[in-house]
Amino acid sequence: MSTRLTAAALALALFGTTTLAQSTGDLGLVVERADGSLLVVDQSDRASVGRITGLGDLSHASLVYSPDQRFAYVFGRDGGLTKVDILEQKVVNRVLQAGNAIGGAISDDGRYIAVSNYEPGGVRIFDADTLAPVADIPTDSKTVGLVDIPGTRFVFSLWDAGETWIADLSGAEPEITKITGIGTNPYDALVTSDGRTYITGLFGEDHLTAIDLWQDTPEPTAILDGYSAGREGLPVYKMPHLEGWALAGHEFVLPAVGQHEVLWVDARSLTQTGRTETYGQPIFAMARPDGRQVWVNFAHPLNDTIQVIDSVTKEVIHQFSPGPGVLHMEFTPRGREIWLSVRDADKIMVYDTQSFEKLREIDASSPSGIFFTSRAHKMGL
């Protein structure tokens, strides 16, 4: 270790960089929201290896990676778009691109970063190298559910207008396709991992809306009628994240709104096939990459607990309490481990998904989102 540090110091003096040989396939970033910082973590060593500071307001922050897994683009709630270098462990660029933002995406060719904004509403497109503005797509509405799909395209929805827009950035000017009548007040959306089906959650309806993006003229279809009908049943401490939809075998698993259960939905017909009673109101239902297990965390005040569901029997096979405030979960790419952010314990906890054994605790300051670099190679995140 001391040899490596000396070499790093020498390299800094000679080349203006401390970075020597370092592969990036097993790295990750953990959002430390209270401090506006990112913890750099190494999956193989199960350790933190650095910290990047000065990212502003990171509440509800998310990020995406460049195709080479060297850079991350961090979307802050304050409208900040920050580019960080995980090899050099520093901020390389930062722009305040709006007053209030909610997530972003990177185009399939790695050239463009899109950011979804509440205030002023719309989507802004930036050059991934320089963060220079490339295009502005005003919407007169808060925009939600921004995702990338193949062909230098982005899809997003308009809270106020009940529309979904497809923005094609492959030409000189953005080409917009508008899909109207998707329902009242879309609040979030996701796209399936093949980039084909865009599913929107609606605050003012009792169903969800699905759009098959492979059709020449994509049309909205109502699915899961009555899905939100039970919303009055229990207080909704936190809206479940649509991004928590997980493909387990032939079914999606999704957190039910306002209920202590997850729903199973046939991935092809998008009809409900079952339900599993859970310990609390689920926030994320995350499938292990092979789909055999689904890990579920819960809304406050039951957010100290995790349940693991087997996707063949649909039964809870394991339950444990990592600690107070389990906010996020991320699987290692082939699913052998899961990393949990336990905010109020100031820890990341690492578990083996086969034995359920705890493998490591890593110090972190109020950790929330965990993002491994393997996300660079996935669509629709």
Add this chain to the structure above:
Amino acid sequence: MSTRLTAAALALALFGTTTLAQSTGDLGLVVERADGSLLVVDQSDRASVGRITGLGDLSHASLVYSPDQRFAYVFGRDGGLTKVDILEQKVVNRVLQAGNAIGGAISDDGRYIAVSNYEPGGVRIFDADTLAPVADIPTDSKTVGLVDIPGTRFVFSLWDAGETWIADLSGAEPEITKITGIGTNPYDALVTSDGRTYITGLFGEDHLTAIDLWQDTPEPTAILDGYSAGREGLPVYKMPHLEGWALAGHEFVLPAVGQHEVLWVDARSLTQTGRTETYGQPIFAMARPDGRQVWVNFAHPLNDTIQVIDSVTKEVIHQFSPGPGVLHMEFTPRGREIWLSVRDADKIMVYDTQSFEKLREIDASSPSGIFFTSRAHKMGL
């Protein structure tokens, strides 16, 4: 460029390494079989960035990556198992582990490398760090179709015995589960990308065999009866690779044996749903990562041509002739580009999958297999 070379030379003198900051997410290796070398390529730059020599006989060679995407394990037909460092661009270890080998895999925890051997028949397990032998699983048969599945397990089949074995390496000694009666002379196999369904090609039967590995007692099931019945119809210049099965939408696409067509198979029921006539006998039918397109190459003497099939209409939408001897295809992780090995032109050719435009030619010596580092994060390769 000159600055970088100078820095690299300085780094070599000071640290014994030429490697400075280099992310590994967009790198890859191309097998140069005639020279026993590997070309190191950079997807973002669309360029070769180095060459690693001294790997022995690389005919039918394949490779897998370590979870951090720094190391590759190369399986040579001569029984050589070679570990290369793609950052340092050199061989770091090499063992001759058998007389005649056919592929390998890496366990889901990254700890073990398994190699499938013809002579002597069986599977050998090595430590991924040191290549020290860990376990020997003799089979009294040629072994084929070796894949990794979750839980430090490997699955493979026995040509002579018509059996599929599951080897569990999670404990102190390998635990073997034998599935008998899978059919006569399995010659290759694959596992679906979720690690659930293991499908075996049989040289002596007119069907394939599927095994659901999620069942407590996995049983073989005959699928696609009559699949090989037409084998006499045309000379089989080259057996199609089962690894060429691609998931496109809700269907698998597979090269038909001895016919000028690909077959479409429902991914859930594993029954045939359609066929598409092709230019020649397909070798690989590869789905773009989003599944919307299937790219097909062909057996000699029609191996100068590529056809692209749309997976909604199942029709050929594009055909072109990159050059003589198109041996292999690899998509960039989110599918925007495809890289082709054109052996007899001594070129790798890079195409945009949206516009079909050729983006670059890269010199390579008789290139065959192309392997991008994103494979590190996938199961069952």
